[in-house]
Amino acid sequence: MSSTAVLHRAPARSASEQRTLVTNTILALLIAVAGLVAAGSSPLAVRADAGTARPAQAQPQAAAPDYATVARRSADLQAALLAEVAAQRGDALARDAQKVARASLSDAGTARQQQLTSAQAAVQAEAAKIAQQRLEAAVAARQAAVDAGLVTGATPDPTVDPTLSGSALQPVTGTSGSLPVGTRGTLPISTGVVGAKFGAVGSWATYHTGLDFRAAYGTPIHSVLAGVVVYAGNSGDWAGNHVAVRHADGRTTMYSHMSRMGVSTGDTVQTGQVIGYVGQTGRAFGAHLHFELYPQGVRFGDVYKAVDPTPFLRSVGVTTR
Numbered sequence: 258m259s260s261t262a263v264l265h266r267a268p269a270r271s272a273s274e275q276r277t278l279v280t281n282t283i284l285a286l287l288i289a290v291a292g293l294v295a296a297g298s299s300p301l302a303v304r305a306d307a308g309t310a311r312p313a314q315a316q317p318q319a320a321a322p323d324y325a326t327v328a329r330r331s332a333d334l335q336a337a338l339l340a341e342v343a344a345q346r347g348d349a350l351a352r353d354a355q356k357v358a359r360a361s362l363s364d365a366g367t368a369r370q371q372q373l374t375s376a377q378a379a380v381q382a383e384a385a386k387i388a389q390q391r392l393e394a395a396v397a398a399r400q401a402a403v404d405a406g407l408v409t410g411a412t413p414d415p416t417v418d419p420t421l422s423g424s425a426l427q428p429v430t431g432t433s434g435s436l437p438v439g440t441r442g443t444l445p446i447s448t449g450v451v452g453a454k455f456g457a458v459g460s461w462a463t464y465h466t467g468l469d470f471r472a473a474y475g476t477p478i479h480s481v482l483a484g485v486v487v488y489a490g491n492s493g494d495w496a497g498n499h500v501a502v503r504h505a506d507g508r509t510t511m512y513s514h515m516s517r518m519g520v521s522t523g524d525t526v527q528t529g530q531v532i533g534y535v536g537q538t539g540r541a542f543g544a545h546l547h548f549e550l551y552p553q554g555v556r557f558g559d560v561y562k563a564v565d566p567t568p569f570l571r572s573v574g575v576t577t578r
């Protein structure tokens with residue numbers, strides 16, 4: 258009897274429990290959607306349902322709290338899961354937004370850089386063109402002045418005998434066209450430090466037409482060799498105050514951008530004699546000596562015919578650094 262009752266009751270209880278489980282599951286889903294607040298009230302609903310389903314039941318109600326607990330835990334878990342999913346989605350969105358922002362910033366930066374680079378190139382090309390035109394005009398003007406005899410002492414005869422100037426030169430060999438064997442020169446700037454070499458590409462010309470000696474403003478400039486000063490003055494162009502000295506072999510050394518000159522056109526100078534002082538007159542960016550060499554038969558100042566002074570200096574025992 259008792260066993261039958263148990264047997265009969267067992268399915269009844271089982272059905273009730275199953276119903277409760279189904280109810281709880283549905284509730285759990287609802288709670289999961291409703292959130293944690295709703296989850297807090299679910300045990301009450303579960304207990305009320307359990308109470309009405311088994312009004313006269315004397316069985317211990319250990320199972321009911323378990324279901325409620327499971328449901329609550331399930332609800333909590335699902336709510337937590339939903340919250341976690343939402344948080345992850347939020348993080349992902351934030352990451353994407355950051356990525357997009359970074360990408361657009363990067364794109365904008367690259368575009369701006371490209372614009373700047375091309376603008377810079379255009380400006381530089383234009384500046385080089387203008388500088389080239391100015392240089393050509395300056396050379397043409399100087400050439401015209403020399404041809405018209407306006408530049409005193411700048412004789413068009415490259416083989417002129419320096420002794421004709423009236424002063425004795427040491428050493429001088431007249432119009433032989435070569436320096437006496439063993440002729441020794443001096444550095445135009447005693448330290449001999451060269452900044453820009455001949456042929457170096459500059460921003461103002463297609464190539465550098467001389468050697469730039471580094472020197473402080475006012476540093477004495479020496480004539481590399483003895484000779485006659487064929488020009489000492491300022492013709493209003495890139496060279497500023499400059500001195501040109503023609504040597505015994507017909508070559509001319511030219512010293513530009515002087516702050517002041519120490520000789521006059523027609524003077525004769527000895528090797529190492531101070532002919533002027535470092536400055537930045539004419540087209541010069543900072544004080545330095547721009548030193549040029551013109552071969553025999555070439556008028557000084559025709560920068561297109563200037564040659565590298567380094568081998569010449571070496572030939573007279575002068576080494577630069």
Ligand SMILES: [Zn+2]
Nearest residue numbers: 467468469547
């Ligand atoms: Zn220079």
